[in-house]
Amino acid sequence: MTIKRVCFVGDSFVNGTGDPEYLGWTGRICAAIRKQGYDLTYYNLGIRRETSADISTRWLPEASRRLPEGCDGGIVFSFGVNDTTIEQGKGRIPFKDSVKNANQILTVAKGLFPVLMVSPPPIADRGQNMRTAELSQQFAEVCHQLSIPYLDVFSSLQASKVWMDEVAAYDGAHPSASGYSQMAELVQRWKAWQAWFR
Structure with a gap:
Protein backbone atom coordinates (compact mmCIF):
# COMPACT_ATOMS: atom_id res chain seq x y z
CA MET A 1 0.00 0.00 0.00
CA THR A 2 1.24 3.48 -0.87
CA ILE A 3 0.42 6.16 1.67
CA LYS A 4 -1.42 9.06 0.01
CA ARG A 5 -2.21 11.27 2.99
CA VAL A 6 0.13 12.04 5.88
CA CYS A 7 -0.57 13.92 9.10
CA PHE A 8 2.46 15.21 10.97
CA VAL A 9 1.47 15.71 14.60
CA GLY A 10 3.62 17.52 17.13
CA ASP A 11 5.13 20.80 18.25
CA SER A 12 6.99 23.79 16.78
CA PHE A 13 9.63 21.57 15.18
CA VAL A 14 6.90 19.81 13.23
CA ASN A 15 5.45 23.23 12.43
CA GLY A 16 8.84 24.36 11.07
CA THR A 17 9.15 27.42 13.28
CA GLY A 18 12.19 29.51 12.36
CA ASP A 19 12.36 28.39 8.73
CA PRO A 20 12.17 31.46 6.46
CA GLU A 21 11.06 29.14 3.65
CA TYR A 22 8.09 27.89 5.71
CA LEU A 23 8.78 24.25 4.90
CA GLY A 24 10.47 22.82 7.98
CA TRP A 25 11.51 19.18 7.76
CA THR A 26 7.99 17.95 7.13
CA GLY A 27 7.37 20.12 4.07
CA ARG A 28 10.75 19.17 2.65
CA ILE A 29 10.25 15.41 2.89
CA CYS A 30 6.79 15.69 1.36
CA ALA A 31 8.09 17.85 -1.49
CA ALA A 32 10.74 15.20 -2.14
CA ILE A 33 8.10 12.48 -2.26
CA ARG A 34 6.07 14.54 -4.71
CA LYS A 35 9.12 14.89 -6.97
CA GLN A 36 9.36 11.10 -7.00
CA GLY A 37 5.93 11.04 -8.62
CA TYR A 38 3.68 10.26 -5.68
CA ASP A 39 0.37 12.06 -5.24
CA LEU A 40 0.62 12.99 -1.58
CA THR A 41 -1.64 15.19 0.56
CA TYR A 42 0.30 16.69 3.48
CA TYR A 43 -1.21 17.96 6.74
CA ASN A 44 1.01 19.84 9.19
CA LEU A 45 -0.51 19.58 12.67
CA GLY A 46 2.38 21.08 14.62
CA ILE A 47 1.58 23.64 17.33
CA ARG A 48 4.18 25.72 19.18
CA ARG A 49 4.84 24.99 22.87
CA GLU A 50 2.65 21.90 22.90
CA THR A 51 3.57 19.04 25.20
CA ARG A 65 -10.99 14.45 9.98
CA ARG A 66 -8.03 14.36 7.60
CA LEU A 67 -7.70 10.59 7.36
CA PRO A 68 -11.28 9.35 6.92
CA GLU A 69 -12.10 5.68 6.83
CA GLY A 70 -11.04 4.11 3.56
CA CYS A 71 -8.22 6.50 2.69
CA ASP A 72 -4.58 5.42 2.46
CA GLY A 73 -3.22 7.58 5.25
CA GLY A 74 -0.58 7.57 7.96
CA ILE A 75 0.60 9.64 10.92
CA VAL A 76 4.09 10.77 11.85
CA PHE A 77 4.42 11.92 15.47
CA SER A 78 7.27 14.02 16.85
CA PHE A 79 7.23 15.77 20.22
CA GLY A 80 8.97 15.92 23.58
CA VAL A 81 11.16 19.02 23.80
CA ASN A 82 8.43 21.07 25.46
CA ASP A 83 7.87 18.31 28.01
CA THR A 84 11.46 18.76 29.23
CA THR A 85 11.33 22.57 29.53
CA ILE A 86 11.82 23.83 33.08
CA GLU A 87 9.12 26.22 34.26
CA GLN A 88 8.70 27.39 37.86
CA GLY A 89 11.53 25.12 38.93
CA LYS A 90 10.24 21.88 37.41
CA GLY A 91 9.71 20.21 34.08
CA ARG A 92 6.47 21.02 32.33
CA ILE A 93 5.60 17.32 32.16
CA PRO A 94 7.14 14.71 34.51
CA PHE A 95 9.02 11.97 32.64
CA LYS A 96 6.63 9.25 33.75
CA ASP A 97 3.68 11.26 32.44
CA SER A 98 5.42 11.97 29.13
CA VAL A 99 6.02 8.26 28.65
CA LYS A 100 2.44 7.46 29.66
CA ASN A 101 1.10 10.05 27.21
CA ALA A 102 3.26 8.73 24.39
CA ASN A 103 2.21 5.16 25.07
CA PRO A 121 15.66 17.29 18.36
CA PRO A 122 18.30 19.10 20.44
CA ILE A 123 18.32 22.82 21.26
CA ALA A 124 20.97 25.24 22.59
CA ASP A 125 20.54 24.28 26.24
CA ARG A 126 22.83 21.55 27.54
CA GLY A 127 20.72 20.72 30.57
CA GLN A 128 17.52 20.45 28.60
CA ASN A 129 19.28 18.37 25.96
CA MET A 130 20.27 15.87 28.62
CA ARG A 131 16.64 15.59 29.71
CA SER A 156 22.86 13.28 14.61
CA LEU A 157 21.54 16.82 14.98
CA GLN A 158 23.39 17.39 18.26
CA ALA A 159 26.58 16.54 16.38
CA SER A 160 25.63 18.83 13.48
CA LYS A 161 27.39 22.20 13.46
CA VAL A 162 24.80 23.54 11.03
CA TRP A 163 21.84 22.60 13.23
CA MET A 164 23.39 23.76 16.50
CA ASP A 165 24.76 27.02 15.05
CA GLU A 166 21.41 27.94 13.50
CA VAL A 167 19.55 27.12 16.70
CA ALA A 168 21.91 29.34 18.70
CA ALA A 169 21.67 32.15 16.15
CA TYR A 170 17.86 32.22 16.03
CA ASP A 171 16.08 31.73 19.35
CA GLY A 172 18.02 29.00 21.12
CA ALA A 173 15.57 26.32 20.06
CA HIS A 174 14.74 26.43 16.35
CA PRO A 175 17.03 26.28 13.30
CA SER A 176 16.71 28.01 9.96
CA ALA A 177 16.36 26.45 6.52
CA SER A 178 19.67 24.58 6.45
CA GLY A 179 19.06 22.98 9.83
CA TYR A 180 15.61 21.77 8.83
CA SER A 181 17.09 20.49 5.57
CA GLN A 182 19.49 18.33 7.56
CA MET A 183 16.66 16.92 9.66
CA ALA A 184 14.66 16.28 6.49
CA GLU A 185 17.56 14.32 5.00
CA LEU A 186 17.66 12.07 8.05
CA VAL A 187 13.96 11.28 7.69
CA GLN A 188 14.16 10.86 3.91
CA ARG A 189 16.86 8.19 4.30
CA TRP A 190 14.81 6.32 6.91
CA LYS A 191 13.69 2.95 5.58
CA ALA A 192 10.44 3.08 7.55
CA TRP A 193 9.47 6.34 5.83
CA GLN A 194 10.55 5.07 2.41
CA ALA A 195 8.47 1.92 2.91
CA TRP A 196 5.29 4.01 2.87
CA PHE A 197 5.94 4.93 -0.76
CA ARG A 198 6.71 1.68 -2.53
Missing part, protein backbone atom coordinates in the same frame (compact mmCIF):
# COMPACT_ATOMS: atom_id res chain seq x y z
CA SER A 52 2.65 15.37 24.99
CA ALA A 53 -0.31 16.16 27.25
CA ASP A 54 -1.60 18.81 24.84
CA ILE A 55 -1.14 16.54 21.84
CA SER A 56 -2.90 13.65 23.56
CA THR A 57 -6.12 15.68 23.76
CA ARG A 58 -6.25 16.83 20.15
CA TRP A 59 -4.47 14.45 17.80
CA LEU A 60 -7.29 11.95 17.26
CA PRO A 61 -10.11 14.32 16.21
CA GLU A 62 -7.70 16.35 14.07
CA ALA A 63 -6.18 13.33 12.35
CA SER A 64 -9.51 11.53 11.92
CA GLN A 104 -1.47 6.12 25.10
CA ILE A 105 -1.22 8.19 21.92
CA LEU A 106 0.73 5.58 20.00
CA THR A 107 -1.33 2.61 21.16
CA VAL A 108 -4.56 4.21 19.93
CA ALA A 109 -2.96 5.53 16.73
CA LYS A 110 -1.48 2.16 15.81
CA GLY A 111 -4.90 0.57 16.01
CA LEU A 112 -6.23 3.01 13.42
CA PHE A 113 -3.44 4.08 11.08
CA PRO A 114 0.10 3.27 9.96
CA VAL A 115 2.30 5.17 12.44
CA LEU A 116 5.89 6.42 12.64
CA MET A 117 7.62 8.46 15.32
CA VAL A 118 10.57 10.84 15.03
CA SER A 119 12.51 11.79 18.14
CA PRO A 120 12.61 15.31 19.55
CA THR A 132 15.42 15.36 26.12
CA ALA A 133 17.96 12.65 25.29
CA GLU A 134 16.74 10.60 28.24
CA LEU A 135 13.11 11.11 27.24
CA SER A 136 13.92 10.15 23.67
CA GLN A 137 15.38 6.86 24.87
CA GLN A 138 12.17 6.17 26.78
CA PHE A 139 10.07 7.03 23.73
CA ALA A 140 12.22 4.63 21.71
CA GLU A 141 11.44 1.87 24.21
CA VAL A 142 7.71 2.60 24.01
CA CYS A 143 7.87 2.37 20.22
CA HIS A 144 9.88 -0.83 20.40
CA GLN A 145 7.27 -2.41 22.65
CA LEU A 146 4.50 -1.34 20.27
CA SER A 147 6.46 -2.32 17.12
CA ILE A 148 6.30 1.26 15.83
CA PRO A 149 9.34 2.49 13.87
CA TYR A 150 11.25 5.19 15.78
CA LEU A 151 13.89 7.47 14.29
CA ASP A 152 16.50 9.05 16.57
CA VAL A 153 17.43 12.38 14.99
CA PHE A 154 18.62 13.81 18.30
CA SER A 155 22.09 12.29 18.19
Whole structure:
Protein backbone atom coordinates (compact mmCIF):
# COMPACT_ATOMS: atom_id res chain seq x y z
CA MET A 1 0.00 0.00 0.00
CA THR A 2 1.24 3.48 -0.87
CA ILE A 3 0.42 6.16 1.67
CA LYS A 4 -1.42 9.06 0.01
CA ARG A 5 -2.21 11.27 2.99
CA VAL A 6 0.13 12.04 5.88
CA CYS A 7 -0.57 13.92 9.10
CA PHE A 8 2.46 15.21 10.97
CA VAL A 9 1.47 15.71 14.60
CA GLY A 10 3.62 17.52 17.13
CA ASP A 11 5.13 20.80 18.25
CA SER A 12 6.99 23.79 16.78
CA PHE A 13 9.63 21.57 15.18
CA VAL A 14 6.90 19.81 13.23
CA ASN A 15 5.45 23.23 12.43
CA GLY A 16 8.84 24.36 11.07
CA THR A 17 9.15 27.42 13.28
CA GLY A 18 12.19 29.51 12.36
CA ASP A 19 12.36 28.39 8.73
CA PRO A 20 12.17 31.46 6.46
CA GLU A 21 11.06 29.14 3.65
CA TYR A 22 8.09 27.89 5.71
CA LEU A 23 8.78 24.25 4.90
CA GLY A 24 10.47 22.82 7.98
CA TRP A 25 11.51 19.18 7.76
CA THR A 26 7.99 17.95 7.13
CA GLY A 27 7.37 20.12 4.07
CA ARG A 28 10.75 19.17 2.65
CA ILE A 29 10.25 15.41 2.89
CA CYS A 30 6.79 15.69 1.36
CA ALA A 31 8.09 17.85 -1.49
CA ALA A 32 10.74 15.20 -2.14
CA ILE A 33 8.10 12.48 -2.26
CA ARG A 34 6.07 14.54 -4.71
CA LYS A 35 9.12 14.89 -6.97
CA GLN A 36 9.36 11.10 -7.00
CA GLY A 37 5.93 11.04 -8.62
CA TYR A 38 3.68 10.26 -5.68
CA ASP A 39 0.37 12.06 -5.24
CA LEU A 40 0.62 12.99 -1.58
CA THR A 41 -1.64 15.19 0.56
CA TYR A 42 0.30 16.69 3.48
CA TYR A 43 -1.21 17.96 6.74
CA ASN A 44 1.01 19.84 9.19
CA LEU A 45 -0.51 19.58 12.67
CA GLY A 46 2.38 21.08 14.62
CA ILE A 47 1.58 23.64 17.33
CA ARG A 48 4.18 25.72 19.18
CA ARG A 49 4.84 24.99 22.87
CA GLU A 50 2.65 21.90 22.90
CA THR A 51 3.57 19.04 25.20
CA SER A 52 2.65 15.37 24.99
CA ALA A 53 -0.31 16.16 27.25
CA ASP A 54 -1.60 18.81 24.84
CA ILE A 55 -1.14 16.54 21.84
CA SER A 56 -2.90 13.65 23.56
CA THR A 57 -6.12 15.68 23.76
CA ARG A 58 -6.25 16.83 20.15
CA TRP A 59 -4.47 14.45 17.80
CA LEU A 60 -7.29 11.95 17.26
CA PRO A 61 -10.11 14.32 16.21
CA GLU A 62 -7.70 16.35 14.07
CA ALA A 63 -6.18 13.33 12.35
CA SER A 64 -9.51 11.53 11.92
CA ARG A 65 -10.99 14.45 9.98
CA ARG A 66 -8.03 14.36 7.60
CA LEU A 67 -7.70 10.59 7.36
CA PRO A 68 -11.28 9.35 6.92
CA GLU A 69 -12.10 5.68 6.83
CA GLY A 70 -11.04 4.11 3.56
CA CYS A 71 -8.22 6.50 2.69
CA ASP A 72 -4.58 5.42 2.46
CA GLY A 73 -3.22 7.58 5.25
CA GLY A 74 -0.58 7.57 7.96
CA ILE A 75 0.60 9.64 10.92
CA VAL A 76 4.09 10.77 11.85
CA PHE A 77 4.42 11.92 15.47
CA SER A 78 7.27 14.02 16.85
CA PHE A 79 7.23 15.77 20.22
CA GLY A 80 8.97 15.92 23.58
CA VAL A 81 11.16 19.02 23.80
CA ASN A 82 8.43 21.07 25.46
CA ASP A 83 7.87 18.31 28.01
CA THR A 84 11.46 18.76 29.23
CA THR A 85 11.33 22.57 29.53
CA ILE A 86 11.82 23.83 33.08
CA GLU A 87 9.12 26.22 34.26
CA GLN A 88 8.70 27.39 37.86
CA GLY A 89 11.53 25.12 38.93
CA LYS A 90 10.24 21.88 37.41
CA GLY A 91 9.71 20.21 34.08
CA ARG A 92 6.47 21.02 32.33
CA ILE A 93 5.60 17.32 32.16
CA PRO A 94 7.14 14.71 34.51
CA PHE A 95 9.02 11.97 32.64
CA LYS A 96 6.63 9.25 33.75
CA ASP A 97 3.68 11.26 32.44
CA SER A 98 5.42 11.97 29.13
CA VAL A 99 6.02 8.26 28.65
CA LYS A 100 2.44 7.46 29.66
CA ASN A 101 1.10 10.05 27.21
CA ALA A 102 3.26 8.73 24.39
CA ASN A 103 2.21 5.16 25.07
CA GLN A 104 -1.47 6.12 25.10
CA ILE A 105 -1.22 8.19 21.92
CA LEU A 106 0.73 5.58 20.00
CA THR A 107 -1.33 2.61 21.16
CA VAL A 108 -4.56 4.21 19.93
CA ALA A 109 -2.96 5.53 16.73
CA LYS A 110 -1.48 2.16 15.81
CA GLY A 111 -4.90 0.57 16.01
CA LEU A 112 -6.23 3.01 13.42
CA PHE A 113 -3.44 4.08 11.08
CA PRO A 114 0.10 3.27 9.96
CA VAL A 115 2.30 5.17 12.44
CA LEU A 116 5.89 6.42 12.64
CA MET A 117 7.62 8.46 15.32
CA VAL A 118 10.57 10.84 15.03
CA SER A 119 12.51 11.79 18.14
CA PRO A 120 12.61 15.31 19.55
CA PRO A 121 15.66 17.29 18.36
CA PRO A 122 18.30 19.10 20.44
CA ILE A 123 18.32 22.82 21.26
CA ALA A 124 20.97 25.24 22.59
CA ASP A 125 20.54 24.28 26.24
CA ARG A 126 22.83 21.55 27.54
CA GLY A 127 20.72 20.72 30.57
CA GLN A 128 17.52 20.45 28.60
CA ASN A 129 19.28 18.37 25.96
CA MET A 130 20.27 15.87 28.62
CA ARG A 131 16.64 15.59 29.71
CA THR A 132 15.42 15.36 26.12
CA ALA A 133 17.96 12.65 25.29
CA GLU A 134 16.74 10.60 28.24
CA LEU A 135 13.11 11.11 27.24
CA SER A 136 13.92 10.15 23.67
CA GLN A 137 15.38 6.86 24.87
CA GLN A 138 12.17 6.17 26.78
CA PHE A 139 10.07 7.03 23.73
CA ALA A 140 12.22 4.63 21.71
CA GLU A 141 11.44 1.87 24.21
CA VAL A 142 7.71 2.60 24.01
CA CYS A 143 7.87 2.37 20.22
CA HIS A 144 9.88 -0.83 20.40
CA GLN A 145 7.27 -2.41 22.65
CA LEU A 146 4.50 -1.34 20.27
CA SER A 147 6.46 -2.32 17.12
CA ILE A 148 6.30 1.26 15.83
CA PRO A 149 9.34 2.49 13.87
CA TYR A 150 11.25 5.19 15.78
CA LEU A 151 13.89 7.47 14.29
CA ASP A 152 16.50 9.05 16.57
CA VAL A 153 17.43 12.38 14.99
CA PHE A 154 18.62 13.81 18.30
CA SER A 155 22.09 12.29 18.19
CA SER A 156 22.86 13.28 14.61
CA LEU A 157 21.54 16.82 14.98
CA GLN A 158 23.39 17.39 18.26
CA ALA A 159 26.58 16.54 16.38
CA SER A 160 25.63 18.83 13.48
CA LYS A 161 27.39 22.20 13.46
CA VAL A 162 24.80 23.54 11.03
CA TRP A 163 21.84 22.60 13.23
CA MET A 164 23.39 23.76 16.50
CA ASP A 165 24.76 27.02 15.05
CA GLU A 166 21.41 27.94 13.50
CA VAL A 167 19.55 27.12 16.70
CA ALA A 168 21.91 29.34 18.70
CA ALA A 169 21.67 32.15 16.15
CA TYR A 170 17.86 32.22 16.03
CA ASP A 171 16.08 31.73 19.35
CA GLY A 172 18.02 29.00 21.12
CA ALA A 173 15.57 26.32 20.06
CA HIS A 174 14.74 26.43 16.35
CA PRO A 175 17.03 26.28 13.30
CA SER A 176 16.71 28.01 9.96
CA ALA A 177 16.36 26.45 6.52
CA SER A 178 19.67 24.58 6.45
CA GLY A 179 19.06 22.98 9.83
CA TYR A 180 15.61 21.77 8.83
CA SER A 181 17.09 20.49 5.57
CA GLN A 182 19.49 18.33 7.56
CA MET A 183 16.66 16.92 9.66
CA ALA A 184 14.66 16.28 6.49
CA GLU A 185 17.56 14.32 5.00
CA LEU A 186 17.66 12.07 8.05
CA VAL A 187 13.96 11.28 7.69
CA GLN A 188 14.16 10.86 3.91
CA ARG A 189 16.86 8.19 4.30
CA TRP A 190 14.81 6.32 6.91
CA LYS A 191 13.69 2.95 5.58
CA ALA A 192 10.44 3.08 7.55
CA TRP A 193 9.47 6.34 5.83
CA GLN A 194 10.55 5.07 2.41
CA ALA A 195 8.47 1.92 2.91
CA TRP A 196 5.29 4.01 2.87
CA PHE A 197 5.94 4.93 -0.76
CA ARG A 198 6.71 1.68 -2.53
